[in-house]
Amino acid sequence: MADCTYPPGQRIPSVAQLAAEFNARKWLVRQALDVLKEEGALYSLNPRGHFVCPTLPAWGVLQP
Numbered sequence: 319m320a321d322c323t324y325p326p327g328q329r330i331p332s333v334a335q336l337a338a339e340f341n342a343r344k345w346l347v348r349q350a351l352d353v354l355k356e357e358g359a360l361y362s363l364n365p366r367g368h369f370v371c372p373t374l375p376a377w378g379v380l381q382p
Contacts, residue, residue, distance in 0.1 A: 326372045330360070 324330050333351070337344045351368055354360040362368045 324370045326370050328370050329366065330368050330370065332367065 330336070331339065333344050333347045336342070336347045340347070351360060351362075355362065355368075359371055360368050361371055
C-alpha cells in the first residue's frame with residue numbers, strides 16, 4: 319500500500335498467498351490484516367476478499 323503495489327480499491331492477495339510471499343504463518347497474516355482493517359487501511363467483502371480502502375489513513379508511513 320505504501321509503495322502503491324496495491325492501489326486504493328484493489329483486492330489484495332489471499333491470506334495463503336501473502337503467507338507464502340512473506341514466508342509467514344497464516345495466523346500472523348490474518349492478525350496483520352485485522353490490524354490494517356481496524357486502522358482503516360483495508361476493508362473486506364465476504365467472500366470476495368480484502369481490499370485497500372479508497373482513502374488511506376493519515377499514517378506517516380503510508381503517505382506518498
